[in-house]
Amino acid sequence: MKDESILRKEILERVKEVYNLRKEKEEFIPGKTRIHYSGRVFDEKEMMAVVDSVLDFWLTLGPKGKEFCDKLKEYLGIKNCLVVNSGSSANLVSIGALCSPNIDNPIKKGEEVITTAMAFPTTVAPIIQNSLIPVFVDIEEDTYNIDASKIENAISKKTRAIVLTHMLGNPAEMDKIMAIAKKYNLYVVEDTCDALDSKYDGKHCGTFGDISTFSFYPAHHITMGEGGAVCTNSTELYRNAVSLRDWGRACFCQTGEANPNGACGHRFDFKFEGFPEGYDHKYVHSNIGYNLKPLDIQCSMGIEQLExxxxxxxxxxxxxxxxxxxxxxxxxxxxxxxxxxxxxxxxxxxxxxxxxxxxxxxxxxxxxxxxxxxxxxxxxxxxxxxxxxxxxxxxxxxxxxxxxxxxxxxxxxxxxxxxxxxxxxxxxxxxxxxxxxxx
Ligand SMILES: Cc1ncc(COP(=O)(O)O)c(C=O)c1O
Missing domain, CATH: 3.90.1150.10 (Aspartate Aminotransferase, domain 1)
Known part of the structure; x- marks a missing residue:
């Protein structure tokens, strides 16, 4: 009888052969082969990683997700990262976390968020979906980014945040924007879906504001098929983002967590008002959440792409x-x-x-x-x-x-x-x- 590891090796070798066969057949004929505006760029390593993950058959978010987040955090130099199933979900979770009643100073219904009308639709949509009021300012003609000189004019007593996009990978004027945010005590959300690896003043886009978002759709800088990430240096925002992604639950334990007492070690130690003593906090809901998790299989592809x-x-x-x-x-x-x-x-x-x-x-x-x-x-x-x-x-x-x-x-x-x-x-x-x- 064959050992599983030998079988797995054989399967992966065959996957590599399939990739090489396809690669050999690729040719470019000017005027006959389409030049895409973007698309997935990969080799046998991504295909092997995905098949390997399928063979693990973990399926739901797990070890590959954690490995991907650890690597992305290190690359960007940021404290926290969670993966989601798209850049749009990343935006939804980020705005949701800023509105969560569990954070110190949440944005409340009817308060204002400055953003641009020239946008990807799901950068603006979560502002509306969270019952906030978008306040639109124009972009610059040639950077296509928010015109930082017009932000202060748009600020009112109700303004709570600036949601900006580093449009097509072109960094927005972050020193000016962060100075305005500091002066008026505003949150800053960076939609970095198009700008992974772009830098402003030597610092990665997506590490300036309170929270930032990334997309791993095939058109983007790296891909997982579908996928996205939320990054933040704030533990409070991170925990609420995880909660919103994972049904709104009160804990930040991973699905299939090996430790029966959860990541915090206190799964059965809390007392919630109206609940019996030590109620399993995996099933206490502190946010009105979603389920926006990607699969571990997707993350296995992301790990190779990051390389x-x-x-x-x-x-x-x-x-x-x-x-x-x-x-x-x-x-x-x-x-x-x-x-x-x-x-x-x-x-x-x-x-x-x-x-x-x-x-x-x-x-x-x-x-x-x-x-x-x-x-x-x-x-x-x-x-x-x-x-x-x-x-x-x-x-x-x-x-x-x-x-x-x-x-x-x-x-x-x-x-x-x-x-x-x-x-x-x-x-x-x-x-x-x-x-x-x-x-
Ligand atoms: C600036 C920007 N934000 C958000 C998104 C949404 O990402 P996704 O397609 O992964 O939902 C995109 C998608 O292309 C984008 O370009």
């Missing part, structure tokens, strides 16, 4: 630079993306805004590129307030939404992800030049 992150970032920056150098001479027709002097972006994509006076429209440019099989995407919601689901929300609009509207009309992005190699990049550069030199 590749530094290389991925290098390629993202290289691809961005080549595209930037190519497009620089067309600045009279295009607004090129700008990053701040203190920023070191790990670009998610390359945004382009067609100038009003150009002799072509965004639509002309996008259709040309798509016909050349170079994928394009709109910059998220453009102005979220124009979308049917958001038209009648209770909100405040602070000043004009000039550049958010401009994004809706004139902006799109193309890829810089590590799956774009030199051959693809050369083809992209050629096509961009061919189109732009006509005008």
């Amino acid at each position: 590749k992150l530094t290389e991925f970032t290098k390629r993202r920056r290289y691809n961005f630079k080549i595209l930037y150098d190519c497009l620089k001479k067309y600045e009279d027709r295009l607004i090129l993306p700008k990053s701040l002097p203190k920023s070191d972006p790990a670009w998610f994509a390359f945004p382009l805004t067609v100038r009003e006076n150009a002799k072509f429209t965004k639509r002309d440019f996008v259709i040309y590129l798509e016909n050349k099989l170079i994928e394009t995407r709109s910059l998220f919601a453009g102005n979220i307030l124009k979308h049917p689901g958001y038209k009648n929300i209770e909100c405040k609009i602070s000043g004009e939404m000039k550049y958010s509207d401009q994004v809706l009309h004139n902006t799109f992005f193309i890829g810089v992800y590590p799956g774009i190699d030199n051959e693809k990049l050369d083809y992209m550069v050629k096509c961009l030049k061919d189109f732009l030199s006509q005008y």
Whole structure:
């Protein structure tokens, strides 16, 4: 009879063979092979890790989740990390934790949160879902980030937080924003879903504010298929985020925790009002929660992806630079993306805004590129307030939404992800030049 470890080794060797077979068949034919705006980049290691985890058959969140969180925490230099099943869930849990009645100074129903209308929808949605009032300020034209100079004007007695996005991996002006937050005692939530490995003033995005969120959907800097994370230096916010993710329960013990007394060692030692002495606190609910956990299988993929992150970032920056150098001479027709002097972006994509006076429209440019099989995407919601689901929300609009509207009309992005190699990049550069030199 075969030993399980031998069988497992054989299975994993076969998985590697499958990967290699597929890899051998991959080819790029300019104009015939689609160049995605983003996508998963992996090798046999991710496939083997996932199959290995399936063979463990742990299934629910467990040891791989813990290993992934430990590694991400160390990479970012932050105290706490929890995994969730998407970046959207990470945003929901983060806003929920700031509203939890268990924290010292929770945000209450009807209080205000400053954010941008040019956003990914599920950055704004949790503000509304938690009965808070979004107060929209405009973005900057070329960084696509919240215009920090407009934040103070939007502050009222009810303002409690700033929710910002490091748009497309481009760090927001964190020193100015953190100074305003300190002055007015506001929480800061960093949506870092597009900005893993981006830095501002030498410090990782997602480590400035009170709480930050990440997405591991395949389009993002690393992937788990679907997945996300919440990071914070606050133990209080971390515990409530875990509680909200895990049905709202009062304890922070992991599912399938080996210690029968839970992570805290006091599972049966508490007295809750109205409950019998020593009631199992795994089944006491201190928050109105959800279940937003990913599977351990997903986390096994994330662990391998984290190993590749530094290389991925290098390629993202290289691809961005080549595209930037190519497009620089067309600045009279295009607004090129700008990053701040203190920023070191790990670009998610390359945004382009067609100038009003150009002799072509965004639509002309996008259709040309798509016909050349170079994928394009709109910059998220453009102005979220124009979308049917958001038209009648209770909100405040602070000043004009000039550049958010401009994004809706004139902006799109193309890829810089590590799956774009030199051959693809050369083809992209050629096509961009061919189109732009006509005008
Ligand atoms: C800025 C931003 N926030 C949140 C999300 C939501 O992440 P997910 O797709 O994992 O729910 C995305 C997704 O692309 C995003 O770009």
